[in-house]
Amino acid sequence: xxxxxxxxxxxxxxxxxxxxxxxxxxxxxxxxxxxxxxxxxxxxxxxxxxxxxxxxxxxxxxxxxxxxxxxxxxxxxxxxxxxxxxxxxxxxxxxxxxxxxxxxxxxxxxxxxxxxxxxxxxxxxxxxxxxxxxxxxxxxxxxxxxxxxxxxxxxxxxxxxxxxxxxxxxxxxxxxxxxxxxxxxxxxxxxxxxxxxxxxxxxxxxxxxxxxxxxxxxxxxxxx
Amino acid sequence: xxxxxxxxxxxxxxxxxxxxxxxxxxxxxxxxxxxxxxxxxxxxxxxxxxxxxxxxxxxxxxxxxxxxxxxxxxxxxxxxxxxxxxxxxxxxxxxxxxxxxxxxxxxxxxxxxxxxxxxxxxxxxxxxxxxxxxxxxxxxxxxxxxxxxxxxxxxxxxxxxxxxxxxxxxxxxxxxxxxxxxxxxxxxxxxxxxxxxxxxxxxxxxxxxxxxxxxxxxxxxxxxxxxxxxxxxxxxxxxxxxxxxxxxxxxxxxxxxxxxxxxxxxxxxxxxxxxxxxxxxxxxxxxxxx
Numbered sequence: 001x002x003x004x005x006x007x008x009x010x011x012x013x014x015x016x017x018x019x020x021x022x023x024x025x026x027x028x029x030x031x032x033x034x035x036x037x038x039x040x041x042x043x044x045x046x047x048x049x050x051x052x053x054x055x056x057x058x059x060x061x062x063x064x065x066x067x068x069x070x071x072x073x074x075x076x077x078x079x080x081x082x083x084x085x086x087x088x089x090x091x092x093x094x095x096x097x098x099x100x101x102x103x104x105x106x107x108x109x110x111x112x113x114x115x116x117x118x119x120x121x122x123x124x125x126x127x128x129x130x131x132x133x134x135x136x137x138x139x140x141x142x143x144x145x146x147x148x149x150x151x152x153x154x155x156x157x158x159x160x161x162x163x164x165x166x167x168x169x170x171x172x173x174x175x176x177x178x179x180x181x182x183x184x185x186x187x188x189x190x191x192x193x194x195x196x197x198x199x200x201x202x203x204x205x206x207x208x209x210x211x212x213x214x215x216x217x218x219x220x221x222x223x224x
Numbered sequence: 225x226x227x228x229x230x231x232x233x234x235x236x237x238x239x240x241x242x243x244x245x246x247x248x249x250x251x252x253x254x255x256x257x258x259x260x261x262x263x264x265x266x267x268x269x270x271x272x273x274x275x276x277x278x279x280x281x282x283x284x285x286x287x288x289x290x291x292x293x294x295x296x297x298x299x300x301x302x303x304x305x306x307x308x309x310x311x312x313x314x315x316x317x318x319x320x321x322x323x324x325x326x327x328x329x330x331x332x333x334x335x336x337x338x339x340x341x342x343x344x345x346x347x348x349x350x351x352x353x354x355x356x357x358x359x360x361x362x363x364x365x366x367x368x369x370x371x372x373x374x375x376x377x378x379x380x381x382x383x384x385x386x387x388x389x390x391x392x393x394x395x396x397x398x399x400x401x402x403x404x405x406x407x408x409x410x411x412x413x414x415x416x417x418x419x420x421x422x423x424x425x426x427x428x429x430x431x432x433x434x435x436x437x438x439x440x441x442x443x444x445x446x447x448x449x450x451x452x453x454x455x456x457x458x459x460x461x462x463x464x465x466x467x468x469x470x471x472x473x474x475x476x477x478x479x480x481x482x483x484x485x486x487x488x489x490x491x492x493x494x495x496x497x498x499x500x501x502x503x504x505x506x507x508x509x510x511x512x513x514x
Contacts, residue, residue: 110327111304111306111325111496114306114325114484115306115309115323117482118309118323118484119309122311122312146316148315148316170309191312192316192318193314193316194316
């Protein structure tokens with residue numbers, strides 16, 4: 001990392017350039033630290049002078065900040081800097097490779113966070129007025145749902161949650177209940193504006209994430 | 225002798241070509257052009273370049289080139305498909321939407337006019353890349369308008385290009401509003417070599433009752449007459465991976481902070497795909513007459 005930073009500086013046109021390199025090491029070492037940096041610069045009449053600032057000590061690791069300046073030039077400069085800080089890591093930079101990047105991340109680089117941000121914002125906007133409890137599989141829930149066609153408010157629905165699918169703003173949960181001898185399953189988006197109220201009435205101990213086995217069981221287990 | 229004829233005919237043509245209408249110009253140019261060309265061929269001694277008057281003709285007419293790019297209904301931009309999500313309307317409807325993000329780009333790189341190129345269009349660059357990714361001619365073209373290295377260049381042919389200058393940055397909130405209809409085009413997902421059922425929606429044969437043809441094409445033509453298969457017969461082949469345009473998608477939101485455009489429905493390709501977004505061309509409303 002250090003040398004790669006310096007390499008970039010060397011590639012740019014001549015002149016005085018200040019570089020800041022930072023290296024972190026998780027192994028705190030005592031004594032002087034040697035930062036060996038090998039450069040191939042093509043400046044004229046400027047050589048690299050490395051000045052090392054005092055290192056900071058954080059909780060787990062120490063950091064050494066190396067500031068480099070191009071002063072006078074030689075064909076190949078090899079600089080050895082001795083850090084005279086109290087506790088500084090011994091870092092030997094051997095021109096590490098740049099981290100491998102797959103093609104997939106490259107395509108949406110710079111745009112990745114958009115989806116996360118949009119989902120977060122949408123969820124925040126949807127949960128503003130309401131209090132949406134944490135619904136888990138096995139909870140007996142009671143909903144107040146508004147049907148837009150009828151404009152009526154009521155529509156009280158009840159049932160056991162047999163599954164939950166997490167998908168940001170379109171997180172859905174399934175309610176199962178036996179109504180008049182018929183098993184009925186309903187799927188609701190958790191953040192739908194049509195759901196006016198959700199109440200968790202009871203919890204049942206379940207050992208599964210999805211309770212689809214209730215469809216084959218007797219009606220008593222799905223009625224609540 | 226032949227040389228004299230050529231020069232005289234082209235000189236007398238020049239005043240007319242600058243003032244006459246395109247149709248007349250076309251006719252007069254074609255007729256004298258052919259004469260002068262024959263004259264050129266006849267004389268072996270004539271090795272001169274084209275006369276000056278010929279060079280000042282419209283580029284499209286000079287070479288007999290026809291411009292086949294179709295007009296856009298308005299200025300458009302290029303974008304990147306980011307993903308899809310759900311949008312809850314005020315009514316409570318959940319509609320599927322596509323999020324279109326914009327990388328650094330959408331800079332006008334060239335404005336083509338009737339005089340210079342024979343048609344009016346605005347060329348836009350998109351997606352900044354490193355210098356090393358572009359060739360020197362490409363870099364030179366971009367530096368002429370002072371733009372950063374951009375990978376994609378696309379033209380939008382318009383009826384009039386007033387108000388566009390090289391180096392101008394286009395912003396989505398000026399071009400698109402909520403409720404607008406847009407056409408989005410991009411490369412669709414490639415499906416590889418596919419058969420008639422998937423590619424052309426053919427119906428398959430019976431799976432039982434002794435049938436020997438389940439997913440085959442069936443008949444591909446008539447008998448002795450015509451005695452051949454018509455070109456264009458729908459057959460298995462490569463499907464997808466081509467430019468596809470989805471028309472009349474509604475713009476749900478224009479977010480300037482995140483630099484995104486949210487449209488209703490789906491667009492071609494996967495996340496990261498290059499898209500071309502232009503105002504929808506609706507018959508009877510805003511298709512320019514060419």
